[in-house]
Amino acid sequence: MATYLVIEMPIQLELASLRETMLFGQSLAIGLRPGDVLTFSGPIGSGKTTIVRALALALTGYDEASSPSFTLWQQYQGKINVNHLDLYRIEDERELPELGLFDAFSDDCVTLIEWPECAPSLIPQAAIRIQISGAGDAPRLLEIG
Numbered sequence: 001m002a003t004y005l006v007i008e009m010p011i012q013l014e015l016a017s018l019r020e021t022m023l024f025g026q027s028l029a030i031g032l033r034p035g036d037v038l039t040f041s042g043p044i045g046s047g048k049t050t051i052v053r054a055l056a057l058a059l060t061g062y063d064e065a066s067s068p069s070f071t072l073w074q075q076y077q078g079k080i081n082v083n084h085l086d087l088y089r090i091e092d093e094r095e096l097p098e099l100g101l102f103d104a105f106s107d108d109c110v111t112l113i114e115w116p117e118c119a120p121s122l123i124p125q126a127a128i129r130i131q132i133s134g135a136g137d138a139p140r141l142l143e144i145g
């Protein structure tokens, strides 16, 4: 007889070190398909970019480590194309059409978004939401879904 694992939502996990956070980001790549959207919420320095970078590296082979810390929309080409949005500096959602950010969502890309709360109208309903807490050297607590 088949055994089924029932996963209760939200999923909660603790990442005790930078290494664990990077491994988590890398492992997310296994389950993603083009068209998926993930959002990352949490205070400054909580690890949003750390996870996005590890994930983008796993999906595309592209290591963004040397690029500037703030870019509104970064694209990586790879086996699966990745769009990385950082919405921190959006002050008014009326800016969105002229910024062209709606074009970041397409069926042939994975889209990863930091600071989704700065432009809620941009975020598709089907997005997987990841909430991070903790900063500095403290462990990070994650809640997914």
Ligand SMILES: Nc1ncnc2c1ncn2[C@@H]1O[C@H](COP(=O)(O)OP(=O)(O)OP(=O)(O)O)[C@@H](O)[C@H]1O
Pocket: 015, 016, 017, 018, 019, 021, 042, 043, 044, 045, 046, 047, 048, 049, 050, 051, 114, 135, 136, 137, 138, 139, 140
């Ligand atoms: N367990 C951990 N997980 C993630 N980052 C950690 C951890 N421990 C220490 N750090 C450090 O915390 C910082 C996280 O920075 P990161 O740029 O990923 O945060 P962020 O959430 O993207 O911030 P911002 O809101 O400014 O974009 C890094 O300097 C990293 O080395």
Ligand SMILES: [Mg+2]
Pocket: 048, 049, 050, 086, 114
């Ligand atoms: Mg960041």
